[in-house]
Amino acid sequence: MTVDNADDSSRDERAGTSSGPTLPILNQPSSRRTALKAAGAALGLAAFGKAVSPLWSIPENVSVDEFLQQHYKELTDDEKRRVFERLEAETQRQYGKDVTISDPPPIPGVRFGYAINLSKCNGNGACMEACNQENNHHRGVDQSYIRVLEMTKGSMDMEHGTTSYDHSVPQEDKFYMPVQCQQCENPPCVTACPVEATWREDDGIVVVDYNWCIGCRYCEAACPYHARRFNWEPPEIPADEVNPDQGYLSNRIRPQGTMEKCHFCLHRTREGRLPACLEACPTGARLFGDLNDPDSDINWVLQNKRVFVLKEELGTQPNFFYFFD
């Protein structure tokens, strides 16, 4: 390659006349200046390193195996077993409790449905407490997957409801409406997720792979029922309160920065037990069962009661129903 030297000199002249006010060092020959710039860049990089130093806590909390872990659906049984073992060891280390992480698959042919009798629910909130304990929720905030709305009689408009009531229940002019994940047939949260970290299982339960979720919270914006919860900080649970019976896609302790939601207690219900919130409810307002089984209680309700779903107009097709006696 040849370069025309005449051009160089003409350019040098132009450069000399164009500089404005300069530091004394700025008019140094270009090698000097390059050295100064290099020094500046090195200084900048060092300052950058210092500024982002809190990031060094990541390798402490996120092991290489966790970082490289694939999507749940891409894991072989063998890999799953190793992941579960790793998570059990981590829970032991971080929370001081021996837990078992299982992964019961959907029962073929079953589609779960839930119904709440609004004539019976009296807003006592036992379901929320049970959820909090069963699902290893962060104790710092009184979290559960359920919100109970105290609604004013004479209106189904949630605008006239409140979740923050703290008087004795039930109040004469009120009725109570628990809302949790509606396990939509057509879930907008699943459509929204950019990385398929959340999906609908064959039994209709919408689950999250807490180890794949990137924490963008798009699903939380998409859900019309405020059913999703984000782990704004690492959950704190005293060792003696940790529920050791854990499911990978359900109630294992969730990592900070990821999304979670109600999973119909799939670690219980897929093994033939009932959801914790149902067991805890003292009023018998809750009803859980297999929608595909024509003889189930829930199907009897669907056929014999006036049943409605929330925000039907949105086309989400909930598997969660409400009715009055």
Next chain:
Amino acid sequence: MPSMTAQKQTSLASPDAIRSYPRFLWWGLGEATNGGLGFYVWMFVLTAISLVGANAWAHQVAEGMIVTNMTDHVSWGLYIANFTFCVGLAAGGVMMVIPAYLYDDEEMHKVVIIGEAVAIAAIVMSTLSVVVDLGRPDRFWHLIPLIGRVNWPVSMLTWDVIVLNGYLLINLHIVGYLLYMRYLGRKPNPKWYVPFVFLSIIWAISIHTVTAFLYCGLGGRPFWNTALLAPRFLASAFVSGPAFIILVMRILRLTTGYAAPPGPARTLIQIIRVAMTINLVMLASEIFTLFYTGGAHGASAQYLYFGSHGHYGLVPWIWTATAFNLVGTALFFMPAALERGSIRIAACLLCIAGIWIEKGMGLIIPGFIPSTLHEIVEYSPSLVEWKVTAGIWAFGFLLLTVLLKLIATVFTGDYEAGPIRGPSSGQ
């Protein structure tokens, strides 16, 4: 320059030209970081603010998103608000490209590269705004096609990631190619950039449309769930983008002597006049529908403009934006706006600030208030969020400064060393 052009055209064979591109970039970086005292002070301040932002973000990653003021009720905040604006800024750059290439506006052609540089910086800022919003940035790779597992084509966020990166690449190619050819003193070969320019026009519109679809596709959020959102986004982008570019051209003229002819700025002002009017008309029609119909659809608008149930957090924001937009628009319509002067500058600043609020704090936040179960939980950004956002802007300006410096250097031929001095040139 023209005499040089002819000489060098012959002296550089094309295989060399490709191989020496990295060296051109290295040279460009050197040139772009040469400057006077004011330049170094500017770069130093921007670096300092960027570092403050980087530090705040690192803390956020270590301690959790709890250091922001976002909640399960208002789950997106300042970051996504700023993201929305920056995408608009990037798309707005196309308003120089269209007159230059579709209408063969000669003068615009000379400065269109500035719009492309602004687009590059704005896209980088948008991407950073999304990254800092992630709860698990360490899992960012899950979003990368082929390596991760992307929910394409249904997730609008996946689309957004793809179109934003595509737009960035297109603009990097165009700017890089044009500068390099200019630097070599060769005439750019239209085959190598004109198709990309036309692609960039469509692409610019698509990035902002997809960003609007991100919100308006959510049936559970009545405030966003309106077909007018995408057109409104585009109209406001065609104000904020050109207004920003006018300011940039002004600063360039004052600092580097790289003076654009007066024509392009005038064209941009005409575009702003039309776009802003359309934007305001659509906004008015939106507001009419929301308030006249009332009900659940109007709940967010009620909260935004007048407060509701004793909560007034966004009221000062939106009225500030409304005032800025109206006054800014009025100024743009004054004949004086067509001349260089303070009226034009004031109009640009007011509209940029007004649109930043209108699209961010005035659109993203009220989408969450009241929540889907009609709870009202307010939001105002935390100090960490402000620091991170300031850091992103500072970094964007840093990048833009380097790009513009390079452009000005190459275009004014104001460089002290010859192109590509290396062992192979035998010197």
